[in-house]
Amino acid sequence: MDKLTVPTMAELAAKGESPEILFWVGCAGSFDERAQKITRDICKILQHVGIKFAVLGTEESCTGDPAKRAGNEFLFQMQAMSNIQVLDGYNIKKIVTGCPHCFNTLRNEYPGLGGNYEVIHHSQLIQQLIDESKLKAEGGESFKGKKITFHDPCYLGRANNVYEAPRKALEILDADLVEMKRCKSNGLCCGAGGAQMFKEPEKGKKDINIERIDEALALNPNIVASSCPFCMTMLSDGVKNYNKEQEVKVLDIAEITARANGL
Amino acid sequence: MVLQILFLIIAAAAIALFSLNVRKIIRNINLGRPLDRSDRPSERLAIMLKVAFGQSKMAKRPVAFVLHLFVYIGFVIINLEVLEIIIDGLFGTHRIFAEPLGGLYNVLIASFEVLATLVLIGVIVFFARRNIVHIKRFSGTEMGTWPRSDANIILIVEVLLMSAFLTMNAADYKLQQLGTLHYISAGSFPVSSFLVPLLPDSETALIAIERSCWWFHIIGIFAFLNYLPYSKHFHIILAFPNTYFSNLKPKGEFTNMASVSNEVKAMLDPTYTPEPVPEGGRFGAKDIGDLSWKNLMDAYTCTECGRCTSVCPANITGKLLSPRKIMMDTRDRMEEMGKNIDKHGKDHQDGKFLLDSYISREEIWACTTCNACTDACPVNIDPLSIIVELRRFAVMEESQAPASINAMFGNVENNGAPWKYAAVDRLNWVEND
Numbered sequence: 209m210d211k212l213t214v215p216t217m218a219e220l221a222a223k224g225e226s227p228e229i230l231f232w233v234g235c236a237g238s239f240d241e242r243a244q245k246i247t248r249d250i251c252k253i254l255q256h257v258g259i260k261f262a263v264l265g266t267e268e269s270c271t272g273d274p275a276k277r278a279g280n281e282f283l284f285q286m287q288a289m290s291n292i293q294v295l296d297g298y299n300i301k302k303i304v305t306g307c308p309h310c311f312n313t314l315r316n317e318y319p320g321l322g323g324n325y326e327v328i329h330h331s332q333l334i335q336q337l338i339d340e341s342k343l344k345a346e347g348g349e350s351f352k353g354k355k356i357t358f359h360d361p362c363y364l365g366r367a368n369n370v371y372e373a374p375r376k377a378l379e380i381l382d383a384d385l386v387e388m389k390r391c392k393s394n395g396l397c398c399g400a401g402g403a404q405m406f407k408e409p410e411k412g413k414k415d416i417n418i419e420r421i422d423e424a425l426a427l428n429p430n431i432v433a434s435s436c437p438f439c440m441t442m443l444s445d446g447v448k449n450y451n452k453e454q455e456v457k458v459l460d461i462a463e464i465t466a467r468a469n470g471l
Numbered sequence: 472m473v474l475q476i477l478f479l480i481i482a483a484a485a486i487a488l489f490s491l492n493v494r495k496i497i498r499n500i501n502l503g504r505p506l507d508r509s510d511r512p513s514e515r516l517a518i519m520l521k522v523a524f525g526q527s528k529m530a531k532r533p534v535a536f537v538l539h540l541f542v543y544i545g546f547v548i549i550n551l552e553v554l555e556i557i558i559d560g561l562f563g564t565h566r567i568f569a570e571p572l573g574g575l576y577n578v579l580i581a582s583f584e585v586l587a588t589l590v591l592i593g594v595i596v597f598f599a600r601r602n603i604v605h606i607k608r609f610s611g612t613e614m615g616t617w618p619r620s621d622a623n624i625i626l627i628v629e630v631l632l633m634s635a636f637l638t639m640n641a642a643d644y645k646l647q648q649l650g651t652l653h654y655i656s657a658g659s660f661p662v663s664s665f666l667v668p669l670l671p672d673s674e675t676a677l678i679a680i681e682r683s684c685w686w687f688h689i690i691g692i693f694a695f696l697n698y699l700p701y702s703k704h705f706h707i708i709l710a711f712p713n714t715y716f717s718n719l720k721p722k723g724e725f726t727n728m729a730s731v732s733n734e735v736k737a738m739l740d741p742t743y744t745p746e747p748v749p750e751g752g753r754f755g756a757k758d759i760g761d762l763s764w765k766n767l768m769d770a771y772t773c774t775e776c777g778r779c780t781s782v783c784p785a786n787i788t789g790k791l792l793s794p795r796k797i798m799m800d801t802r803d804r805m806e807e808m809g810k811n812i813d814k815h816g817k818d819h820q821d822g823k824f825l826l827d828s829y830i831s832r833e834e835i836w837a838c839t840t841c842n843a844c845t846d847a848c849p850v851n852i853d854p855l856s857i858i859v860e861l862r863r864f865a866v867m868e869e870s871q872a873p874a875s876i877n878a879m880f881g882n883v884e885n886n887g888a889p890w891k892y893a894a895v896d897r898l899n900w901v902e903n904d
């Protein structure tokens with residue numbers, strides 16, 4: 209695989225070019241070390257299939273999602289309106305996000321504030337590429353016979369009814385796919401949403417991510433898959449809690465796809 | 472004749488009282504803020520037919536679904552009989568439709584009997600699930616004495632109503648067999664005919680039984696009608712409008728507050744002239760009047776079934792938050808405000824508020840906004856939007872968020888990310904390979 213090159217919008221604009229799609233990385237994807245790997249894998253997939261993309265880089269800012277879920281509508285709208293200025297300044301039409309929360313906010317909440325874009329989540333991009341036969345699972349690691357269970361991120365699943373796209377990426381692997389009892393619209397939250405990621409949980413008898421990982425581990429999977437950087441943190445912490453990091457990997461759909469293609 | 476007049480008086484009184492109560496409920500719902508749900512009528516109708524009429528979301532729990540279906544279909548179809556009963560009651564006739572409908576009448580009565588039996592079975596099993604098997608869904612802090620008795624009262628009344636109905640038919644059938652005057656041979660009684668041997672043989676006793684069951688049933692029904700507005704059983708009416716006015720947007724989309732947009736636009740662009748905003752008052756919700764009328768209709772529609780709470784990640788892991796409690800608190804507070812208005816007039820303050828007097832901070836901050844509750848609710852209630860409105864009030868009017876949440880706000884505001892990372896480092900991930 210060629211060296212990863214990630215052009216920014218500013219660079220493309222300076223050359224008078226525009227990308228097919230803007231990759232909205234998101235805060236977790238930019239700063240969280242574990243999520244950075246997912247971000248790079250998404251870029252590798254884009255580069256692999258030859259889609260001309262760009263990122264905003266330092267011009268990107270928080271979508272305002274955690275502020276909005278926590279009730280700070282002022283802060284949310286400040287973020288949204290200045291992001292819309294940046295996006296419109298570059299005349300952006302199409303956006304792929306690496307995070308279901310960015311996806312939901314950009315797709316559903318920005319139009320009402322004047323930001324109208326075609327927004328997809330990276331699992332939907334992968335699904336499209338598979339459907340168009342531009343992306344296969346070949347030339348890389350084999351997942352044959354591996355037991356994989358998919359955890360539905362709330363803001364992809366119930367919030368936006370995207371259940372099949374991430375599963376599509378797993379179906380082409382020839383792996384042993386198993387569902388948890390609480391899956392799809394019945395999926396249990398990982399515990400991070402609604403700004404819970406940024407605070408200690410209220411007192412109770414268990415942490416939500418432990419409740420969730422208990423359900424996943426009961427299936428004895430090799431891989432717990434998800435497609436959200438926050439779920440990634442919560443589920444990985446859950447696996448660590450049981451010292452099972454060696455036996456059970458928590459991987460994003462993009463990472464699995466990149467590995468299967470040797471990217 | 473006396474009986475007919477008595478019937479008329481009871482009916483008129485029951486209906487008058489019921490409409491008084493309904494008007495109060497409508498007034499209470501209108502305490503809420505305006506919200507436009509008049510768009511896309513055909514889509515709304517389709518949702519109402521599917522979710523309320525078609526009971527589609529009940530099916531996720533097959534046992535409750537089947538039991539409820541007995542009661543629901545029994546109720547809807549049997550009440551087609553209401554017309555006859557009213558006419559019989561008013562004009563002193565007996566089974567007035569028997570002659571014009573002919574053979575069809577027997578089929579109808581027979582099917583009513585079968586349905587009434589199914590209702591009886593459904594209701595008795597419901598009762599056992601609550602009081603003997605103790606299904607977990609029916610417990611929880613918010614399920615205190617009144618909500619439990621409410622459920623049991625309804626169930627017991629329905630057992631009595633159905634039993635009275637079947638006994639009435641049995642007596643009627645026996646009288647028909649004896650050839651008693653006025654008791655024309657009509658109807659077919661697949662279930663109640665089994666009860667006939669249990670009844671006395673005296674004609675007067677039979678007539679007494681038949682008549683008192685009739686009166687018991689009709690008075691029971693009128694009483695039931697007037698019990699509805701105080702009960703979770705009000706859902707049998709509100710399930711329909713409530714699903715019609717469902718949120719049609721993606722569940723992840725929270726409302727953009729227009730009042731905030733104005734201020735933010737003015738801050739970003741000093742030349743901007745604000746548009747007039749309909750929603751006045753405070754940011755977010757502290758009390759009933761700050762919620763939308765749909766939030767309030769939701770509260771009156773709640774069946775207290777606990778499907779929401781049983782899927783709530785916070786509640787499952789032992790937190791105080793229970794979305795069912797959010798709905799029940801909202802209804803209780805709304806009823807309290809309604810009583811205040813009746814007693815002391817419109818602007819009375821009682822020093823209580825929905826937030827803190829009913830719903831605590833600990834509850835609202837435990838929500839992950841996962842939408843499991845809204846997805847599970849069989850009558851499309853949205854507890855999450857109430858939680859978010861309460862958070863908005865706590866944050867924007869009071870600056871009372873948990874400290875770590877305030878720190879997150881500070882980071883977003885200053886560095887454009889919820890953590891303390893510098894915006895200039897935002898592209899470093901490319902190099903970290």
Ligand code: HEM
Pocket residue numbers: 522523524526527529535539542543546547597598601622625626629706707708710711774775776849850
């Ligand atoms: C119009 C006629 C209806 C009648 C006579 C009726 C009757 C009943 C009765 C007797 C109960 C009590 C069961 C218990 O508490 O154990 C109940 C509960 C319930 N009803 Fe209805 N209902 C009607 C309409 C509806 C509709 C349209 C819906 C919406 C889908 C609905 C949803 C529910 C739910 C969710 C419960 C909670 C009980 C549970 O799930 O176990 N009902 N209803």
Ligand code: HEM
Pocket residue numbers: 542543545546549550552553556557583587590629632633636685688689692695696
């Ligand atoms: C809004 C509340 C209700 C109203 C206004 C209503 C109205 C009526 C009326 C006027 C009758 C005829 C009275 C009679 O047969 O003596 C009737 C019959 C009946 N109702 Fe309802 N009802 C209500 C609730 C229910 C409920 C909750 C059930 C049980 C699920 C039920 C089941 C029946 C049955 C089995 C009959 C007997 C039909 C017959 O007598 O042929 N009703 N209803």
Ligand code: SF4
Pocket residue numbers: 779782783784785786792793794837838839840841842843844845854855
């Ligand atoms: S949205 Fe909040 S109240 Fe509803 S189920 Fe999820 S955590 Fe519970």
Ligand code: SF4
Pocket residue numbers: 772773774775776777778779780794795798847848849850851852854
């Ligand atoms: S809000 Fe809906 S799901 Fe929850 S108790 Fe009420 S009716 Fe049941």
